[in-house]
Amino acid sequence: MTKEFTPDPVFHSDADNKFVADEYTPLGKEVFIKAGEDMSDKGYKEGTLAGAIRMKMRRDNKRFWAGDNISDYLHDSDKENLIDEATIAFEKVLDTLLIDRENDPNSKGTARRLAKMYFNEIMAGRYEQAPDATAFPNDSTDRYEGMLVVRSELRSMCSHHHQPVAGVAYIGIIAANKLIGLSKYTRIAQWCARRGTLQEELCNDIAREISKATDSENVAVYVQAVHGCCENRGIMAHSSLTQTTVLKGTFKDDPHTKKEFFDNIKLQQEFAPR
């Protein structure tokens, strides 16, 4: 049996960057990438928008793993076009799974639903800019110097199996010169979570972004979550719980601060068991 193989212009190009132009222009479903001078047709190379964006990220050495935010590489209008491209790709997946998407009423439109769900919901944190977290000064004589612990509900997805991850993050900080609104902690945590993640990385990402938004180096994040990939498949462990902790600054160095953080988590859990 002979197999038709169409090389991806990005990943199978023998001359790297040969086709790369400075800008890509989204033009609806089809995108035309300006060809380099050495292209034989001296014209435009037809491709997908996703291909053009991948090419640009590769050229910039921009990492685009499932847990990375790539919003700097998207124009506002790109998402709708990418959803169109992903719909076609999901249709192919359903066809390969031998699902009759023409006649099965429940599978009609599934490809598009999947495409929209990935871009607008379960992976939205990859394509959206960081939430706007307006900071308020905390520099008066009676400034708040205590610990703040915020409990944030999380929904995420494991990048290995694309199975849901559900849990909570407890975010602790020692207030620095900036304070952000309480809901912003959860918005930042959810922005980090709505990607393909590993729980260990997610915990690190939340700590880093909270530190950035608050200018505090004293940050702690404790995440506990259940993973669909352990519950619905594989070991089918229905009560497994994964816990991860990242401690920075005084949370790491001072045992009293660390204890206060975990005592606060216990109080939170008494208040609202998950």
Ligand SMILES: [Zn+2]
């Ligand atoms: Zn998994």
